[in-house]
Amino acid sequence: MWRHIASNALTFLLLAMFLLGGVILWGKGQYQAAGPLTDAICVEVPRGTNFDRVSASLVDQGAVTSGPILRIGADYAEKTDLLKAGSFLVEPGASMEQIVDVVTRGGASTCGTEVVYRVGVNRVSVQVRELDPATSAFVERAEFDQGVDETPEIYTDVKAKADTRFRVAVAEGVTSWQVTEALRGIDLLEGEVPEVPAEGALAPDSYEVRPGDDRAAILARMEAAQEVLVAAAWEGRDDNLPVSTPEELLILASIIEKETGVPEERRQVASVFVNRLNQGMRLQTDPTVIYGITKGEGVLGRGLRQSELRGATPWNTYVIEGLPPTPIANPGRASLEAAARPDSTEFVFFVADGTGGHAFATTLDEHNRNVARWREIEARQPAQEN
Structure with a gap:
């Protein structure tokens, strides 16, 4: 009898284990x-x-x-x-x-609301946007100029949420003073900035930040990133460039950055400056004159006067020979690469062509014709706007 009971119990146990295994496999x-x-x-x-x-x-x-x-x-x-x-x-x-x-898994949120502080050449804006999961695209919910416009309520609300992400997006061509002032104005950051970093030392990019982050530490991240970019451009530079140090390459790249907003012509612009330096010609570029006036602290906001084009400053390349003593802005990767590997051309002149780009020339006569065309375009613009 006991043998029979034990046999049934063993059968029941095996059946239970089999069923449990099946349930586990099903659940898995x-x-x-x-x-x-x-x-x-x-x-x-x-x-x-x-x-x-x-x-x-x-x-x-x-x-x-x-x-x-x-x-x-x-x-x-x-x-x-x-x-x-x-x-x-x-x-x-x-x-x-x-x-x-x-x-x-951890790490940054991959969804929800994001606040982007955009540091541009002419303005610092704050954008509140939210990811639409159906399209994986961000939808703008608010945008305002930092320190100028009234702060919208939605910004205050999302800033207090634990899952909101924050980024500082630095555009190519901004100055170190502009970046520093923008960080000082971001209310979720902490800490003092003892001094403005050297011009050109900050890498334009998008940087994730968190409430309470130290401003000086963020600037240090930007400096470290720019050191990497400059070193890579210097390592991959062409032979026989008219620059002898990474700092001079950085200066040249900053001028290229300020002279054109058209990515496709950066290397052509670089070739003009390289050709001028090789031929002993002055660079004669307006952005350097402007930097000599503003020292990178804000935007000039008007055209240059003839007296300013003739005025002697260390950055006025209409007056000085060769490169100015410092960069005039923070160049991005593309401008650094253009300075290191310019196009091979004979261009020594360029002027705006009315499309956002430039007309290039190898002779003064050709350049003068390009300038005349640009003057005609300029003369028509007020009539078109009225």
């Missing part, structure tokens, strides 16, 4: 299978929340079919305690396993 399959989402969504993970609340939210949004399976899978993977606060993009068809990885 559900955890790793493609999920029900047909469109991407943003999943917000509030600070201090737990997997119970996150799984319930995911079920409500139709991202997962079973909250318990999600929680068991996260616990089995030892990720239950790794939940990160933020707002995260979940792609269509994401499995529970992939979703758990997204909300526990």
Whole structure:
């Protein structure tokens, strides 16, 4: 009898183990299978929340079919305690396993609201935008000029949210003073800036920042990035350039940056300045004259006067020979590369052509004809605007 009971118990145990194994395999399959989402969504993970609340939210949004399976899978993977606060993009068809990885991986939020402080040559603007998960494109919700316009309420609201991301986007051609003043005006940053970094020392780029970040530390990040760019451009430079140090290359790149906003002609502009330097001609470029007047502190806001073109400053390349003593702005990677590897041309002149670019010339007669055409375009512009 006891043998019979033991045999039945063993059979029942084996059956239970078999069924449990099947359930585990089924659950694992559900955890790793493609999920029900047909469109991407943003999943917000509030600070201090737990997997119970996150799984319930995911079920409500139709991202997962079973909250318990999600929680068991996260616990089995030892990720239950790794939940990160933020707002995260979940792609269509994401499995529970992939979703758990997204909300526990860490790093910056990949979804939700973003505040971008744009440091431009003429203005510093603040843009509040939100990622549309359906298109993976940002939708602008507000934009205003820092220190000029009234601060919109939405900026105050999103700045206080834990999952909002912040970036400082520095445009090519801004001066170190402009960047420093912009950082001083960003209210979520902290710390004093003892002095403005050297002109040209900051890499134009987009930098992620966090509330409470130190302003001087952000500037140090920009300086370190520019050192890398300058070193790479110097290492890859052409032979026989009329510059003898990385600093001179940086100065030349800054002039190129200020002379053209057309990416395709940077190397042509660079060739003009290289040809002039090689031939002992003065560079005669207006942006250097402007820098001699403003020292990079703000925008001139008007045309140059003849007296200023003739006035002697260390940066007036209508007066001095060769390069000015310092850069006149912070050049980006493309201008550094153009200075290091200019086009091979015989151009020694250029003037605006009315399209945003320039007309290049090898002789003074050709240049004078280009200038005459530009004067005609200038003369027509007021009539077109009225």
